[in-house]
Amino acid sequence: MTTQNAAAPETAAPDMGGLTRRQIKRMKRFDNPWRNPKLIWGAALLLGIVALGLIGRMFWDTDMVFTGSGLPRQAPVGFENIRGQIGTWAHPLGTDVTGKDILALLIVGAPNSLYVGVLASLIGMSIGIFLGFSAGFIGGRTDDVIRVGSDVMITIPPLLILVVFQAAYGDISLTIMAILIACFVWQSPTRLIRAQVLSMRESGYVHMARLSGASTGHIMFREMLPNLVPYLFGSFIANVTTSIVTAVGLEVLGLGPQRVPTLGRVIYDAINSGALIQNLWWWWGIPTVLLAVMFIGLLMVNLGLDEVSNPRLRRL
Amino acid sequence: MGRIPASYLINRVTTLVLTVLIAATLIWIIPRLSGLDPASAALGRMAAGGGSVANADQILTQLRESFGLDQPLIVQYLLYIWNTVTLDFGLSTASFPTPVASMIANALPWTIGLMLVSLIITFIIGNLLGALMVWENTPRIWKVAIPSAMVFTSIPPILSGLLLMYVFSTQLRWFPLSGPYGLNVEPGWTLDFATSVLYHGFLPALSIVVVTFGFWALGMRGLMITVQGEDYTTLAKAKGLRPRYILYRYMIRNAILPQITAFALKIGMLVAGQVLVERIFAYPGMGKLLYDAILTQDYPVIQGVSFVIILMTAVAVFLVDLIYPFIDPRIRHGG
Numbered sequence: 155m156t157t158q159n160a161a162a163p164e165t166a167a168p169d170m171g172g173l174t175r176r177q178i179k180r181m182k183r184f185d186n187p188w189r190n191p192k193l194i195w196g197a198a199l200l201l202g203i204v205a206l207g208l209i210g211r212m213f214w215d216t217d218m219v220f221t222g223s224g225l226p227r228q229a230p231v232g233f234e235n236i237r238g239q240i241g242t243w244a245h246p247l248g249t250d251v252t253g254k255d256i257l258a259l260l261i262v263g264a265p266n267s268l269y270v271g272v273l274a275s276l277i278g279m280s281i282g283i284f285l286g287f288s289a290g291f292i293g294g295r296t297d298d299v300i301r302v303g304s305d306v307m308i309t310i311p312p313l314l315i316l317v318v319f320q321a322a323y324g325d326i327s328l329t330i331m332a333i334l335i336a337c338f339v340w341q342s343p344t345r346l347i348r349a350q351v352l353s354m355r356e357s358g359y360v361h362m363a364r365l366s367g368a369s370t371g372h373i374m375f376r377e378m379l380p381n382l383v384p385y386l387f388g389s390f391i392a393n394v395t396t397s398i399v400t401a402v403g404l405e406v407l408g409l410g411p412q413r414v415p416t417l418g419r420v421i422y423d424a425i426n427s428g429a430l431i432q433n434l435w436w437w438w439g440i441p442t443v444l445l446a447v448m449f450i451g452l453l454m455v456n457l458g459l460d461e462v463s464n465p466r467l468r469r470l
Numbered sequence: 471m472g473r474i475p476a477s478y479l480i481n482r483v484t485t486l487v488l489t490v491l492i493a494a495t496l497i498w499i500i501p502r503l504s505g506l507d508p509a510s511a512a513l514g515r516m517a518a519g520g521g522s523v524a525n526a527d528q529i530l531t532q533l534r535e536s537f538g539l540d541q542p543l544i545v546q547y548l549l550y551i552w553n554t555v556t557l558d559f560g561l562s563t564a565s566f567p568t569p570v571a572s573m574i575a576n577a578l579p580w581t582i583g584l585m586l587v588s589l590i591i592t593f594i595i596g597n598l599l600g601a602l603m604v605w606e607n608t609p610r611i612w613k614v615a616i617p618s619a620m621v622f623t624s625i626p627p628i629l630s631g632l633l634l635m636y637v638f639s640t641q642l643r644w645f646p647l648s649g650p651y652g653l654n655v656e657p658g659w660t661l662d663f664a665t666s667v668l669y670h671g672f673l674p675a676l677s678i679v680v681v682t683f684g685f686w687a688l689g690m691r692g693l694m695i696t697v698q699g700e701d702y703t704t705l706a707k708a709k710g711l712r713p714r715y716i717l718y719r720y721m722i723r724n725a726i727l728p729q730i731t732a733f734a735l736k737i738g739m740l741v742a743g744q745v746l747v748e749r750i751f752a753y754p755g756m757g758k759l760l761y762d763a764i765l766t767q768d769y770p771v772i773q774g775v776s777f778v779i780i781l782m783t784a785v786a787v788f789l790v791d792l793i794y795p796f797i798d799p800r801i802r803h804g805g
Binding site: 302305306307308309310311312313314315317318319321322323395396399400402403406407408409421425430431433435438439442445446449450452453454457464 | 488636647764769775787
């Protein structure tokens with residue numbers, strides 16, 4: 155319905171009765187799906203966090219993530235702590251009980267969280283693309299194995315296996331954590347791509363390519379893969395969210411990297427030192443809000459991508 | 471009954487068994503790959519407690535024997551699988567000699583209770599809001615409010631839990647800070663106890679609900695858009711049925727069914743989220759047990775808790791898959 159309207163707005167006058175003037179104007183405009191407000195806002199939020207990490211490093215002394223960089227329990231600028239000390243610009247977002255500067259922790263910690271999320275998701279996607287294509291395109295026994303494998307792995311919550319892993323191994327690096335998380339985020343892209351490949355396998359252009367003597371690899375990655383790009387992006391962003399949630403979960407349980415500042419680790423320290431009861435809200439609250447902004451940004455990018463790939467969801 | 475083809479049933483049962491087996495195997499293999507020796511770890515704890523240990527060599531051999539470490543790996547593995555399947559996880563090392571199984575049995579009702587309550591509330595609220603997003607007669611204010619509320623849904627429950635705890639427990643003091651029930655009530659089947667449990671469970675449940683309803687709402691929105699374009703909806707409108715009647719009887723009833731399968735994809739995340747919520751609210755469920763075990767390096771408990779939670783998830787998914795064809799006759803099993 156809507157696409158017809160967009161193509162011939164003048165002739166479709168009887169259908170336009172229920173639409174407001176704004177909606178009619180929107181239809182007449184050339185519709186570029188990528189110029190989606192949700193996508194743009196979400197991307198802006200994420201870029202803001204990346205910028206905090208990159209630009210912040212240049213202007214702020216990141217060595218202040220270490221214990222004793224300032225007086226303990228300093229409030230942010232404009233607030234005062236229990237002892238009545240007013241926050242100073244030396245530590246604009248305050249300090250924790252050991253005198254670590256909260257701003258420096260955010261500048262170092264926020265990119266670390268994103269790094270784990272993006273790396274884990276990239277690895278997971280690569281595995282997912284490979285397995286999904288193999289299952290959908292080759293079929294038969296390969297398909298059975300991959301399908302059952304992803305069905306099985308999708309029900310295992312990654313957090314619990316990783317808890318077992320980290321409890322046994324102790325300290326690990328950010329990269330190792332990302333690789334471990336990646337072992338649990340390949341299932342949903344695998345399923346998604348398998349389903350799409352199955353439906354595309356019988357389409358005209360794939361038959362055409364096969365008749366022309368194209369190799370399996372060529373058909374899979376040169377002919378079919380480009381059509382999946384919006385889905386892949388959506389799945390990628392969803393996986394980044396899952397990976398960061400898992401990483402933060404581990405950190406909040408006191409696992410994960412012990413020597414690198416991460417947002418989850420800051421929250422863990424805060425909860426363990428009774429920051430909630432001592433009313434040191436800036437200690438746990440600011441990292442929490444920053445993480446929330448990160449997830450909201452990811453969600454909006456994902457919703458925007460959904461609308462790009464599925465015109466039915468687009469609002470007039 | 472009897473409509474489920476055998477091939478489908480076999481497929482589902484295989485998945486369930488494989489899930490449990492793989493999870494158990496991972497939990498067994500991982501600590502062994504780390505080269506950690508449970509016997510010397512136990513001895514280390516003794517030494518830390520008593521200053522020094524006499525006859526350390528003998529004790530070590532004895533411990534190895536009692537842990538079954540003197541047997542070949544394959545025997546150890548099979549024994550472990552057998553014990554795990556029969557839910558025997560050995561004894562806790564931190565609170566020796568309590569069996570891990572009894573610790574889990576104490577924690578499990580709290581977790582399942584909290585999870586069921588928050589899941590049911592989220593399912594209802596989420597689907598209703600998702601339907602309202604699409605319904606044409608929704609008041610305008612709702613059409614703006616629901617999508618804005620949606621931004622919270624990407625946040626993990628631990629963050630919402632912290633924020634709610636801060637606002638309602640430490641600032642407004644409307645709700646208790648932690649614990650499953652008040653200190654002044656005796657556990658038992660009394661009204662006092664029940665109210666106390668509900669009162670204490672409210673915030674943990676709420677912090678899960680506010681961040682998970684959006685998942686259902688988004689799914690419902692997509693399904694409702696499809697249903698909205700169906701002929702039977704148009705016919706119902708043409709018949710002049712009341713819009714509210716059409717919404718409940720024609721649209722939601724048809725759109726809600728696939729939502730139930732989405733449950734299978736989401737439950738893993740829900741469980742993990744709840745583990746963390748329990749930890750911050752000091753709720754005596756599996757999450758707190760797991761956290762305490764991590765602090766005290768109590769491996770049998772960590773392994774037991776992880777396994778039981780994975781088992782719960784796998785069984786839940788299995789049941790949903792099994793029940794689904796009965797509630798949605800449109801589904802035909804392809805095996």
